Amino acid sequence: MIVVMDEGATESQVQAVIDRLVEREFTVHRSTGVVHTLLGGVGPEDEVDPAEFLVMDGVKECRRIASPYKLASRHFRPGGTVVKAGAVEIGGERVVVMAGPCSVESRDQILRAAEQVARAGATVIRGGAFKPRSSPYSFQGLGEAGLVLLREAADAHGLVTVSEVMDSTQIPLLSRYADILQVGARNMQNFNLLRELGKLRQPVLLKRGIAATVEELLLSAEYILSGGNYDVILCERGIRTFESSTRNTMDLSAIPVVKKLSHLPIVADPSHGTGRRDHVGAMARAAVAAGADGLLIEVHPDPDRALSDGAQSLRPEQFEELMQQLRIIAPAVGRSV
Ligand code: PEP
Ligand code: MN
Secondary structure, X not given: OEEEEOOOOOHHHHHHHHHHHHHOOOEEEEEEOOOOEEEEEEOOHHHOOOHHHHOOOOEEEEXXXXXXXXXXXXXXXXOOOOEEEOOEEEOOOEOEEEEEOOEOOOHHHHHHHHHHHHHHOOOEEXXXXXXXXXXXXXXXXXXXXXXXXXXXXXXXXXXXXXXXXOOHHHHHHHHHHOOEEEEOHHHOOOHHHHHHHHOOOOOEEEEOOOOOOHHXXXXXXXXXXXXXXXXXXXXXXXXXXXXXXXXXXXXXOHHHHHHHHEOOOEEEOHHHHHOOHHHHHHHHHHHHHOOOOEEEEEEOOOHHHOOOOHHHOEOHHHHHHHHHHHHHHHHHOOOEO
């Protein structure tokens, strides 16, 4: 804990802070500068709220030194983590492309989607069976029937599956059909769900909440890791800002930020990040250039008739063209697609 005293802080104010730090079992290192006095406390940082010191007379600033997450921190595994899902490795040299429709809608739709994305080079197929829709009147997903179809389509083309789990009661069902369980943006801070996923020994793709900081994303990952499940993949999918030309604001800077702070792989979802198929390609290319370990892209055989997120879903031929571009971009940053 670092406490910076005000310019005009009196000796008795400094002493009061030192006494409080000692009372809280910190060892105090004092540094008296020309203008400010700095107090460095070494001790049980996690148990003490910096605000307790911030409100004391004569205190200008108070900050923790260590990050609030431990297992998600880069220090825990400096070499990085590679998450294995079937034959696919996320976090290795290869940029993993996960593609498919927003929702599983029918057997024909998902079989066609699987064939199209596999042919273009994706190794993971996405498709929601339980959909978190803003309106209760919108298509909510096919449920278990959708998961059965997703599995059939994936197996027919040797693909790994990712699908969203909306609450903890769905975990047994999802883990039977999906290789990777997706936690959607709206559930990033559903701590009961995260704790339950911590008990699982299956990869979890954790999406950033619409108004979550990177630190909050990493703290949510910590919930899963602290349960003993180390197979967590993070996902930047855009955050809500004042900008209205895109559905969300794709925060590409989160990619290098996460890489520095954490050992966990991070993938980018330019579909939800922009909400418009005409911007998806640019952000996908930029995400790979920025160091993303993978992409999550919505692709639909007939997006104009999609039951959810059609406007942001690529047409199969657009996806194929994007994959060709990614094969040129990835080697420039030491990766392959
Ligand atoms: C999705 O992947 O279809 C989805 C609902 O994503 P998000 O949780 O990021 O909105
Ligand atoms: Mn979607």
